[in-house]
């Protein structure tokens with residue numbers, strides 16, 4: 001067999017991805033005996049062929065199912081759990097149910113009673129016994145993962161496509177914050193590897209599953225649902241419009257899918273494989289997210305945003321630098337960006353009664369430029385750098401509207417701020 005045939009076979013059959021998945025899972029849970037975990041992953045991949053239960057397990061399953069029925073007939077769950085000598089198993093099975101969740105299709109129907117359905121199935125009991133989900137998922141050290149992932153050579157994937165489709169993908173990627181920092185060559189590699197896929201009212205990503213694909217929406221609409229801690233039904237978190245990407249978290253952190261994504265009507269998406277994402281997009285995206293996350297966590301109103309809203313904000317901002325005396329914003333100009341001050345200082349000057357007066361000073365953690373974007377009026381003041389270097393995170397108007405104004409709490413805060421000016 002030639003090298004290229006070997007590579008094609010290994011990549012085409014997803015063998016590398018499966019081996020990656022096994023190693024990542026073993027590094028996370030570090031079981032003393034790795035074989036049951038390996039078998040469990042392979043069984044799940046092999047179409048969930050569930051092995052038979054032993055007689056003891058059959059009895060346990062029946063007793064759990066009876067108890068569940070009793071709970072549903074009105075007995076108090078807490079009392080029943082605390083008096084149960086097998087409470088550890090019940091907890092584990094409940095936990096594993098979280099990962100299985102209802103299809104998002106059901107989630108719009110609040111009258112559905114699927115939550116009362118039997119959670120104690122053969123599969124969940126076997127999973128609990130194998131202890132696959134019992135071990136808390138700890139993160140794998142960056143070095144350990146780095147050493148492991150560096151061992152493989154990156155092989156470019158080229159999925160044949162017309163120039164028209166290539167151009168279409170390119171313009172979508174340009175809109176998509178996650179790909180902002182790629183140069184032309186890297187962009188070309190990503191475009192070659194992308195595959196057009198279509199979904200109609202189907203679940204594209206299922207919370208709790210393992211994932212190997214990132215998607216960029218080209219047409220149609222998708223909804224994101226998540227089963228939040230302590231809740232019985234998934235909540236709708238956001239919708240996606242063309243030009244937005246999802247499915248990156250599982251690839252960035254080697255974690256199970258954090259939420260479910262469903263196509264609403266017909267959707268066309270461009271799918272990117274894990275290998276290309278890891279080699280071309282991951283580093284820049286991860287660095288960017290890590291660089292800004294601490295900053296956004298420390299700024300007053302961003303603490304009202306959830307973790308993922310802040311993550312999207314990190315993707316969208318671009319760092320810009322000025323030196324002392326530079327003008328960032330000019331009074332009277334139309335507004336096109338919003339700024340966060342990362343380091344250095346700045347002042348706002350305004351023409352009042354024919355004289356230029358200093359009206360505000362800015363320090364790290366402050367922000368400016370929101371007024372013109374919210375009111376569509378010209379810039380109300382000039383902003384100038386007063387420190388040797390001024391470093392700002394710049395958010396363009398489109399992202400400002402999508403990421404900040406779509407969040408009612410943040411929008412209200414900004415409106416209050418400008419009305420006090």
Ligand SMILES: Nc1ncnc2c1ncn2[C@@H]1O[C@@H]2COP(=O)(O)O[C@H]2[C@H]1O
Nearest residue numbers: 205224246247248249250257258259308
């Ligand atoms: N609040 C959220 N928490 C987690 N994932 C989210 C959230 N909102 C949207 N998502 C997206 O849903 C995707 C589900 O698959 P991933 O975990 O790979 O990546 C996730 C994100 O792209």
